[in-house]
Amino acid sequence: MTDYDASEFLLLSGIQHFQFCERQWALIHIEQEWEENVLTIEGSHLHEKADDPFIREKRKDVLYVRGLPIHSSKMGLTGICDVVEFHQDENGVPLQGEKGRYLPIPVEYKRGKPKKDQSDILQLVAQAICLEDMLYCPVPSGALYYHEIRRRVEIEITEELKAQVRETAKRMHDYYRRRHTPRVKTGKHCKSCSLRHICLPELLTKESVASYMKRMMAE
């Protein structure tokens, strides 16, 4: 498979939307329909961090890098890591301007608490893949920090998870290329969906337009 050109990169953070609902992802990322400006908010959030890019902070054997722009040409995704911790490790890789070898651990900060679905994990795994592709080194683990419960959850980056992320990225690109917005699949998630008034999931349960027109005209 050939690599994606930078102009074709999709936002890595879209994995979360895609996981939540493929249609929601398409509405936001393909059709650019967004409520409360999801992307704008995200953009400014990134911007804050971009103001002090590559803040390196060294504590003992760990180097902390914040707001690190990452991408993977193989997956065709681009994004920003909240924090990457580079731990000194024999199995790691040398870093420009640092002594020794390092292994990166991506850490993603979340405002809420751990979710029932896998979206946070998959986003983290996508970051890990980007780091692997960029640094040519293994990224065996990552972490999610949940602000609401002030807890850090370590995540093992398994081959299965990576395969799942690659598969997801492929599907996202396939939809994007076809400019395809999947049909509604209603579910509990629709209740908390910020795009429901554009998506109108209730319509699914409605009669067909043909029968509606017929019925009304008969009156």
Place this chain on the structure above:
Amino acid sequence: MKKLLTTLYITMPDAYLALKGENVSIIKDDESIGRVPLHNLEGICTFGRQGASPALMAACIERDIAITFLTTNGRLRGRVIGPSNGNVVLRKTQYRISDDEKKSAEIARHFLVGKLYNSKWTLERMTRDHGLRIDVEKFKKTSTYLTESMNQLMSIDDLEILRGVEGNAASAYFSLMDDMILQQKEDFFFKGRNRRPPLDNVNALLSLIYTLLATDVGAALEAVGLDAYVGFLHRDRPGRMSLALDMMEELRSVCADRFVLSLINKKQVQASDFVKKESGAVLMTDEARKKIFELWHNKKDEKITHPFLKEKISWGLVPHAQAMLLARFLRGDLDAYPAFFWK
């Protein structure tokens, strides 16, 4: 459903609009005569020669508030809208269909079926509510004719033929317009549609209200990402909001005609609200326009149950509901465009 936001109408000649903090400031003779907070506005509509400051335009663009500039007669001069309005994917589908006469006809047909249905029920409503004052038999006959034409439309897939059937039905319906005027008959009469300029009071009212409705429908279409200028029934003409006019067809009688009739029949407008120019053109006074905008606004707050969505929404959101349904159809999520039926 989306929240109903307000459109601010500015009718005073020579008033200038500026940004003051988070407000639109209305300035006349270098003095601020009023302020409206931007946060619950979805549009600003100005009639006349007023201008707006670049700072205000920038603030409105940022907040997705469209500014529409109209002449005193309600002709569109231009609009200022933000960049996030268009949905490229949706628009390309719209253009593709618009280029295809057969597919355009399928959508146009539903707009027109909606139009005839609603015209028919406007007549039926009259016979029910004012049966003692009107020639019921004449109304019933036209109503039946509208039903027949409507059914006929469903099997036509040629735009020209659709327009022909609709044209005849529309003139049958309009031939009863004068009968529906039950008050102030000496000042308000209808002998046919004329515009540019309107030559009598009723036409002046109709022109104004059609303009308001078209602006609302246009804004609703743009808000869901569609291009209000590319239509299916009305073909493209530079500067004409063809799709807005298409979609307006279903709403004309129920939203506009009935509103105009109630203004007259409830004596909310009087002969003194109109001025006849030497050229024969009829103009409305600023006070009259102001009064009408207020009433129009109240009307938009009234609730109805949307026939397809089966959801209670305000009249003012009907254009939005229809625009969303059209977008849904263009995305391939609905088998057709569901017309808005009122009765």
